[in-house]
Amino acid sequence: MELAVTNTGGAAPGYDDNAFEQLFKAHFKALHSYASIMLHHDSHAEEVVQNMFVRLWEKRDLLDVQTSVKAYLYKCVYNDCLNYIKHKKIKTKYQDHAAFTMNDQVENTSDRLVLGELQDRLQEAMNELPEQCRTIFQMSRFEELKYREIAEELGLSIKTVENQMGKALRILRVKLVDFLPILLLFMHYKDL
Numbered sequence: 001m002e003l004a005v006t007n008t009g010g011a012a013p014g015y016d017d018n019a020f021e022q023l024f025k026a027h028f029k030a031l032h033s034y035a036s037i038m039l040h041h042d043s044h045a046e047e048v049v050q051n052m053f054v055r056l057w058e059k060r061d062l063l064d065v066q067t068s069v070k071a072y073l074y075k076c077v078y079n080d081c082l083n084y085i086k087h088k089k090i091k092t093k094y095q096d097h098a099a100f101t102m103n104d105q106v107e108n109t110s111d112r113l114v115l116g117e118l119q120d121r122l123q124e125a126m127n128e129l130p131e132q133c134r135t136i137f138q139m140s141r142f143e144e145l146k147y148r149e150i151a152e153e154l155g156l157s158i159k160t161v162e163n164q165m166g167k168a169l170r171i172l173r174v175k176l177v178d179f180l181p182i183l184l185l186f187m188h189y190k191d192l
Contacts, residue, residue: 020060024053027070031077038081048080059155090143118176125175129168136161137168 028049035045056063056076065072126134135154139145145153147161154161 020057023069027073028053031073034074035077035081038078039084044084045081048084049077052076052080087143094142121176121178122172125172128175129171133164133168133171136164137172140165 031049031052032042032045035048036042039045039048052073056073067075126137129137132154136150139150139153140147147158147165150156151158151161
């Protein structure tokens with residue numbers, strides 16, 4: 001990506017903050033408009049485009065743009081919007097399923113309170129996970145991605161993804177040990 005790379009007098013190429021800032025300023029508004037059309041929401045579009053530029057900056061030394069920079073940026077935003085839409089659909093589907101399952105299987109108020117507490121404790125436990133560990137767990141469990149897909153999307157090895165999932169499950173098991181009998185009962189009813 002020649003706009004962000006400058007040669008510093010025969011030394012290894014360096015990255016020019018000003019060139020990257022100009023790239024951002026030159027394309028942000030148009031990319032934001034494009035993402036807004038796809039997502040039908042300005043703040044979500046802004047988040048997608050900003051995240052794309054952050055990733056672009058973080059992986060600048062690995063980039064090998066074969067097309068025009070503008071075409072590359074549009075393709076990145078397009079793919080990120082599709083991923084955002086997919087994630088939103090999966091999250092909505094999971095929430096609908098969880099609500100239906102809970103309402104269908106939980107009959108009395110005390111059971112609902114226990115399940116509500118379980119949900120709160122699960123959220124707390126997930127918030128306490130290290131960021132990478134939590135991200136991988138959510139991608140695996142909520143987005144239903146395979147370890148290979150997670151590894152590719154995050155630029156990690158499959159072994160790292162496996163290790164992080166194991167770590168997440170160990171931590172959650174310890175944090176939710178009080179709810180293990182309820183979880184087993186809930187899973188039993190779910191299978192009926």
